[in-house]
Structures are given as C-alpha cells and as structure tokens.
Amino acid sequence: MKQCSKVLLAFALSIGFIGQSYAAGSEQGDRPQGGPPAFSSIDTDGNGEISFTEFSAKDIPHGDHQTVFDEIDSDSDGVITESEFSSHKPPRREN
Known part of the structure; x- marks a missing residue:
C-alpha cells in the first residue's frame, strides 16, 4: 500500500x-509543437495588427517574408489582423 x-x-x-x-x-x-506562433508574440506593439516590420522580425520556415505576408493579408490592406492570421492555412508540404 x-x-x-x-x-x-x-x-x-x-x-x-x-x-x-x-x-x-x-x-x-511560444509556438505549439509544429504550429504557428501565437498572434500576440508577433504583434509586438499590441495594437491588434501585425505590420510587415513586426512580421519580418520573425523567422519563417518557408518562402520570403513579403510573399508569406501578402498571402496572410487577405484584404491587402498592409496589416495582418488576428482574424486573417487565425484563418490562414499554410500550404501543405508534399511528402
């Protein structure tokens, strides 16, 4: 016992x-294992939007910063909102 x-x-x-x-x-x-980083970890000024300057300060696994930023910024207004960030689905890698 x-x-x-x-x-x-x-x-x-x-x-x-x-x-x-x-x-x-x-x-x-911190990013979950294998997942994207938290929105708040990229939005360093805390204004609820990620500018290209904030985005480009982070390492990205594939592609160049401008191309990936433009993909996520679905309305092309020059900032990434939390909604755009959370709804973005990165392309799948081919196995």
Whole structure:
C-alpha cells in the first residue's frame, strides 16, 4: 500500500509539473509543437495588427517574408489582423 501511494504521488506531481510547464510556455507566446506562433508574440506593439516590420522580425520556415505576408493579408490592406492570421492555412508540404 505504501509503495502504491508513492507511485501515485510521483505520478500526480509529474502531471502537475507538465501542466505548469505547458502553461508557462503558452503565456510567453511560444509556438505549439509544429504550429504557428501565437498572434500576440508577433504583434509586438499590441495594437491588434501585425505590420510587415513586426512580421519580418520573425523567422519563417518557408518562402520570403513579403510573399508569406501578402498571402496572410487577405484584404491587402498592409496589416495582418488576428482574424486573417487565425484563418490562414499554410500550404501543405508534399511528402
């Protein structure tokens, strides 16, 4: 019984630490594994829009900044809104 309690306590503590680590990463705007970065991590001035200057300060995995920015900026107004950012689906890689 004592051994079982120790195992359960270790398991509960592990789950707690994993949850805290994930929450801390999310608060910092880190990108989820394999996913896009958080909108707020790119919108550095916090005005609710991503300018090309803000966008170009981040590394992108494929293509050049201007081409990718223009793809996401669906209404071509020169800024990316949170709606445009969240609804953008990057092209799928061919396997």
